[in-house]
Amino acid sequence: MDNFQTVLRFFMNQKATIGYSFMALLTIGGERIFSMVSFQCPCNHDQNFAYGLTFLLGPGLVLLVLGLFFSSRLWRLYTGCCLNPVKLCPGGNCFTCLKVFVNIFTGACVAPIMWLCVALLNGTFYECAVSGLDDNLVLDMFCKNRTLMCREELARVPCSKSKLPSDLNMELLLMFRAQSQILGWCVIIISAILGLLGTCYTNCRSKVSYLQLTFWKRYVEKEKEQFDTFAMEYASKLAERNLKSFFENRDPEIFPFPNHKAWEEISALYTFSKSEQYYSTLQRYVERDDQRLLA
Numbered sequence: 001m002d003n004f005q006t007v008l009r010f011f012m013n014q015k016a017t018i019g020y021s022f023m024a025l026l027t028i029g030g031e032r033i034f035s036m037v038s039f040q041c042p043c044n045h046d047q048n049f050a051y052g053l054t055f056l057l058g059p060g061l062v063l064l065v066l067g068l069f070f071s072s073r074l075w076r077l078y079t080g081c082c083l084n085p086v087k088l089c090p091g092g093n094c095f096t097c098l099k100v101f102v103n104i105f106t107g108a109c110v111a112p113i114m115w116l117c118v119a120l121l122n123g124t125f126y127e128c129a130v131s132g133l134d135d136n137l138v139l140d141m142f143c144k145n146r147t148l149m150c151r152e153e154l155a156r157v158p159c160s161k162s163k164l165p166s167d168l169n170m171e172l173l174l175m176f177r178a179q180s181q182i183l184g185w186c187v188i189i190i191s192a193i194l195g196l197l198g199t200c201y202t203n204c205r206s207k208v209s210y211l212q213l214t215f216w217k218r219y220v221e222k223e224k225e226q227f228d229t230f231a232m233e234y235a236s237k238l239a240e241r242n243l244k245s246f247f248e249n250r251d252p253e254i255f256p257f258p259n260h261k262a263w264e265e266i267s268a269l270y271t272f273s274k275s276e277q278y279y280s281t282l283q284r285y286v287e288r289d290d291q292r293l294l295a
Contacts, residue, residue: 027114030059031122041128042157048132056125060112067108074104076267087268100269106198113191120184127158127176142172207274216272220278227282 007055039055042048068074077100081087089097119125130138132155143150149164150172156162157172206213238255245252258266262285270281278284 018264027118031115033120039124039128041124041158043128043131043156043161045134045155047131050132050156052125052127052129052132056116056119056129059119060115063111063115064108067111068104071104071108073100073269076271077101078105079267080264096271103244113187117184117188117191119136120180120187123180124158124176126180126183127173130176130179131155131158142175207272218280223280225284 042051073224077097125253139151139154142154146168150168153162153164154172157164157169158176160169160173203210203213208216221277239255241252241255265285266282268281270278270284272279276284278287
């Protein structure tokens with residue numbers, strides 16, 4: 001039993017890493033399915049670029065939108081801001097608001113960057129897109145010191161339907177894939193460096209120590225888990241009370257419930273401050289409310 005708890009604790013502590021690994025596997029699987037099932041390069045000068053670029057960037061944009069759509073921090077900040085614009089920048093601190101939006105957008109970019117890296121390392125979409133470009137720079141890069149037929153048949157190379165000799169066709173195909181993989185590794189390296197620099201900057205500007213920051217993250221996770229559980233139980237009790245009152249045709253029992261102002265206060269995004277020992281808006285509301293009642 002102790003061994004099971006140790007393993008369970010390990011997975012709970014590493015759930016972020018496991019989540020990103022699972023996302024990477026889904027991205028790789030999705031890219032392979034697109035490449036093998038739905039992607040068919042038209043091998044036409046007029047269509048290759050648009051078709052290849054759509055498959056290269058389209059799924060990434062969809063993943064970005066989904067990442068923003070499922071971001072609870074975004075909706076906590078955005079909900080109700082049309083009627084109360086002050087919610088976007090509480091306290092009038094636009095820098096903090098911008099920082100929050102950057103963090104939300106950065107988190108939503110993880111899946112699209114994974115898709116772009118996997119797609120570029122595979123090279124299928126890139127070779128189709130680039131082969132359809134009529135730009136002189138691209139044509140000179142692949143067909144320099146070669147016959148005019150190379151320029152005319154370049155768009156057919158990804159499909160292996162060109163009239164070029166087989167060895168030249170394979171050489172051009174390998175050049176396409178080499179460029180695509182180089183770009184893929186560049187995206188990976190740049191993303192890793194930016195991620196490291198961003199983490200270093202965030203930790204450097206942290207108002208609390210490393211262990212307290214770790215505790216803060218653990219608390220926020222547990223509070224969210226407990227809130228979801230408690231909200232479901234409380235909603236069930238409220239629904240049961242209302243249904244009993246309706247079917248039994250009697251006055252409802254007294255049921256304590258937070259007011260609108262309380263919901264607004266605990267829904268706001270919280271930024272840690274040294275001047276107060278709170279770890280969330282919920283804790284700040286509860287403890288200040290207790291102090292007000294005691295007074």
